[in-house]
Each structure stands twice: as C-alpha cells, then as structure tokens.
Amino acid sequence: MSQIKIITVIGGGTMGNGIAHVFAMNGFEVNLVDTKQELLDRALNTIEKNLDRMVQKEKISDADKLKTLDNIHPSLNLGESVKKADLIIEAIPEIFKLKKQVLSDIDKHAGEHAVIASNTSSISITRLAAVTDHPERFIGMHFFNPVPVMKLVEVVNGLETASEVTKLIEDISRELGKVPVPVNDSPGFVSNRVLMPMINEAIFCVYEGVGSPEHIDEVMKLGMAHPMGPLRLADFIGLDICLDILNVLYDGFKDPKYRPCPLLVKMVDSGKLGDKTGIGFYNHE
Ligand SMILES: NC(=O)c1ccc[n+]([C@@H]2O[C@H](COP(=O)([O-])OP(=O)(O)OC[C@H]3O[C@@H](n4cnc5c(N)ncnc54)[C@H](O)[C@@H]3O)[C@@H](O)[C@H]2O)c1
The missing domain is CATH 1.10.1040.10 (N-(1-d-carboxylethyl)-l-norvaline Dehydrogenase; domain 2)
Incomplete structure (x- = not known):
C-alpha cells in the first residue's frame, strides 16, 4: 500500500469542508469537489472562518492558516481530481442512489493504488463497496461534526476490506490527531x-x-x-x-x-x- 499524500474529498458540505480543513492543516494536498462554484466558495469561506477562529484562540498561527488554505484545491471536475488522489473520501448526502452513482464514477477514475472511503453515518459499507470493482480497497471513515474539533474516527470495515487498508486509515487518522476506533459493518455501526x-x-x-x-x-x-x-x-x-x-x-x-x-x-x-x-x-x- 503506497503512502497517502493527495486526498480528494467529494462534497464540500458540513462534513466535507471539515474533512478538507483537517487534512490540509496537517500538510496533505486536498482536492475538494462539489457540483457548483457557489458551493465550493461557501465551503472555502467556512474553512477560512473556522481557521480564523483557531488563530484567534492561538491554536494555529496566521502562517498556518495561509498554508492550510494553500493546500486546498477546489474543483468541479470529479474525474481529474480523483485520478490524482491516493485517498478519496466521499461526503455527499446520505442517499444510497446518489452515493451509488457517484461511487461508480469515482471508481472509474481512481488509480490502481487508491483507497476509497465513505463518511456515511449509517449506510452499509459492504453495500457501498459492492458498487466498486475493488471492495478490498473500500472502507468507512466516519468523522464527527464539527470535524476539526471531534477526536473520533469510527473506522468501519466492510466484509471485504483488506486489513492493510484498515491499518492505513487508522494510521492516517492518528496523523490528523484523531483517535481511530475500528468496528465491523452493521446497521448504524457502533456510534x-x-x-x-x-x-x-x-x-x-x-x-x-x-x-x-x-x-x-x-x-x-x-x-x-x-x-x-x-x-x-x-x-x-x-x-x-x-x-x-x-x-x-x-x-x-x-x-x-x-x-x-x-x-x-x-x-x-x-x-x-x-x-x-x-x-x-x-x-x-
Ligand atoms: N452532518 C453530520 O453531523 C454528519 C456526521 C457524520 C457523518 N455524516 C455523513 O456525511 C455525509 C455528508 O453529510 P453532510 O452533513 O456533510 O451533508 P451536506 O448536505 O452538508 O453536504 C453534502 C455536499 O455534497 C455535495 N454533493 C452532492 N452531490 C454531489 C456530487 N455528485 N458530487 C460532488 N458533490 C456533491 C452537495 O452539494 C453538498 O455540498 C453523509 O453521508 C452523512 O450521513 C454527517
């Protein structure tokens, strides 16, 4: 399993912008994909406001804020953004039909080595993994709201998730300063x-x-x-x-x-x- 350097987050809403914020603040290159320019602008505004709050509380410096924003690349082109990524995190609405369509699109463009994760709060990871050609490289990476604040990442293994993939996602969660807790796929997971x-x-x-x-x-x-x-x-x-x-x-x-x-x-x-x-x-x- 190769090292993770480039992350693509699909969906810049409540969770997606928080996930992009946290990865970018920890030095990863992040592509943030949504369907309309105004949604990307809103996501970036939210991230900037949240970073400003962190500067005010002296948790990060002004330079950290600028570096974080520099690491985020907003995009309307899912295919191009997915192609370059080592890890793709899907954070679109909790609607199976919509996730199915977007995940099959992601799968078409993802590189050989790429891991695909879903931030779903309840849909079966095994069912989502089945949409892709590589269910062994599919996993649940369940962040909590607000992402920059909450420590937990519930790491959800689908029936076919490879153990190296679980380890990779646990390691990367720790790199973000989070605490990964592995669980197996079941309705509602544990949380x-x-x-x-x-x-x-x-x-x-x-x-x-x-x-x-x-x-x-x-x-x-x-x-x-x-x-x-x-x-x-x-x-x-x-x-x-x-x-x-x-x-x-x-x-x-x-x-x-x-x-x-x-x-x-x-x-x-x-x-x-x-x-x-x-x-x-x-x-x-
Ligand atoms: N809100 C929470 O507290 C919370 C907590 C944990 C997990 N989750 C899960 O995270 C996921 C996202 O939830 P949210 O609250 O951020 O939703 P949200 O509605 O705030 O954001 C979803 C974003 O996805 C975008 N989107 C929709 N279709 C897209 C497409 N085809 N390509 C790219 N972007 C697309 C939307 O424009 C929107 O910006 C859901 O699966 C939800 O269950 C939510």
Missing part, C-alpha cells in the same frame, strides 16, 4: 446504534408527557455527565438525519425496538428539523 435509540427514547419521553425537553436534557447532563442532552443533540444533528438513521436501524435489524417515535416523524414532516431550520425541540432563532 449511531447506541446513540439513536437513546435519542429516540428521549423523544418518546416528550411524546408521552414524561418531561419537557429541557428537563429530560437536564437529567441526562447532570445525572449521566453528558455534555449535551439528547434532545439538544438531536436538534444539532438534524431531526431528519436522526429519522433516516433510525429507519436504517429499523430496516436493517427488523426489530421494533428501533421504530422511530411518531413525534419525530411529525416534526420532520412539518419541517422542524432543529438548528438548520431554526426550530426543533428548542427554538434556535
């Missing part, structure tokens, strides 16, 4: 399999009138030492994302314990998605 039922149960407590969102979150913060209560966290993640992940767990295990709370379904139907729409269990406006 969301444990987190989402807790969030869902907290929503059932609101639905059944056991407590208000504020009181439920207080119980979990003060009694269980959670830094953020489950309902505040659900708003932060996005209630639509929580519902999608619960449905992946429910479909994957065919176990009623993962059924999404009807209140969650209603809130998503009414467009109350949490922080991103200004209202969820809390008012963020």
